[in-house]
Amino acid sequence: MGRSPCCEQDADVKKGPWTPEEDKLLVEYIGKNGHGSWRRLPKLAGLNRCGKSCRLRWTNYLRPDIKRGGFSDDEERLIIHLHATLGNKWSSIATKLKGRTDNEIKNYWNTHLRKKLLSQGIDPVTHRPRTDLLAGLPNLLAAANLGGAAHQLPLDLNAIKLQADAAKFQILQGLLRVLASTTAPPPTAAVLPGTDLMTSILGATLAANSAGILGQQQQLAGVDLSRLGQYNGNYDNLPPLTNDSCTQQTQPAMSSMSPDSLLNRISSGISGDMLGSPELCHGGDGLSSPELGQGGPSASNMTTSPMAPPPPMVAADDHQCNTNTPSGGGDGMSCEQTPASSTFDGLNLDDIDMEGCWAMTDILLAE
DNA sequence: AATACCTACAACCGCCTTTCG
DNA sequence: TCGAAAGGCGGTTGTAGGTAT
Known part of the structure; x- marks a missing residue:
């Protein structure tokens, strides 16, 4: 199998931050034609960019259904719950948070949630108490x-x-x-x-x-x-x-x-x-x-099935998730469906x- | 005021999987 | 069935803005 890395053969392709003009070109082209083949898109749209870069820019930033701004408490809790279950499957996690991209969630995890869990003595990888301290x-x-x-x-x-x-x-x-x-x-x-x-x-x-x-x-x-x-x-x-x-x-x-x-x-x-x-x-x-x-x-999350794997441990401040009505997570995902908190x-x-x-x-x- | 350092996040890289001729 | 192209994913890096010295 294997293939050459995207745009490797084209050293002249632009890299780095996107300009508003480039964004405009990309949005207008996709608005009219859809993205079609990402590899061919840059040339068709008049962009000196790698197709992969265009796809990332679109899916992570320009897509109209993207929700910008900070994460709500509910979203935060949901991410922690989902990460405890799925691990670093950011794309899977993103499907449960409407309007959020995997990249955004990944960044938020690395810059905020990971530190938050560490500060609470929780290993952000295993979601269990840290033993290294x-x-x-x-x-x-x-x-x-x-x-x-x-x-x-x-x-x-x-x-x-x-x-x-x-x-x-x-x-x-x-x-x-x-x-x-x-x-x-x-x-x-x-x-x-x-x-x-x-x-x-x-x-x-x-x-x-x-x-x-x-x-x-x-x-x-x-x-x-x-x-x-x-x-x-x-x-x-x-x-x-x-x-x-x-x-x-x-x-x-x-x-x-x-x-x-x-x-x-x-x-x-x-x-x-x-x-x-x-x-x-x-x-x-x-x-x-x-x-x-x-x-x-909570009583509800302490009564896990004996056949079920032990629930992962997650941040201590998410009990609202277990007591409130289902949170605003997308796709009908509620905190009540997630592991012990x-x-x-x-x-x-x-x-x-x-x-x-x-x-x-x-x-x-x-x- | 200048510089160093820190933080957050956008973007890139390389690998893997899926699709298609 | 095979192999190349394309898409997807997760890890990492680069950069800009803010803060501390």
Whole structure:
């Protein structure tokens, strides 16, 4: 098979940005004649362009049915959902977004959505929690613990300690998140900012568990985790989590607390009744984050068929997709038809070695 | 004010698949 | 059935505009 690259033989053909005059010629020609053979079109239309270039310009920019402008939230969510299902099949994804081209979606993914997922601790390729973030954490913590020997290291230990604190902060929030997502009903699921390291922990513990590194014990600081497992996929049996219990709390916002004090509170919370913890209350004491905190699992997307592959994990801020009426996606595609939408959707408690999670927290406590 | 750097997006490149004589 | 042409796709690059130094 094989063929010579388009226009390779014609070195004089123009490249680079299209001028308004060229656009006009192309639009007028296609308006009158249709595009026909793209290879012959440039000559017929009076353009010194490669046919391929003409096709791209038309399909990606000049086509009358192209929707210009920024992507809506619904479109954004739909892209993430579709990418989780289809991967980099931009043309397939584009067919579900009326007026959007594959190129436009691809660019938007690379410049916006990919970074957004990364910032939420989600691997944009697998749509699962990132596992790479924890790789350097032991070294980070070890370095932070060397504070007394700071003069021996050519490192900015203050910066390292800050990073370690930030890591702890996110780990602890993530732990809460997992427990909350397992114990709290979807409508009032925990709203916690910052899931990066949590997702990493989950990934790391999953990996460690599968490798037999971590123990099988499912006791977490005195809490029998098997009790939590009974709620998997069945939120009807959950005790209510009322807003009253949230608003009546007068404790300081967790987001304003130091990692250490956070840890103390979490320890006491785990030993007691997690459901009564204000940190787990929706819209509670300043923890609500419109950007990051809407990823609680819903009952609908937790009840996946056992025969179905595990749903991919996608951005946490798309829960509207699961609660609103079908979004504006083209071709009748609605968010409700797409896979689970939470960062932790599809994660079964049985698959999470909570002992491993806790062990990592112990490492931090030992600091 | 000049320069360097960053970001977003349009456009290109090369490979693969499909179509057609 | 074969092979060339054409179309399609995904990855990458180039460029323009904005921002920081």
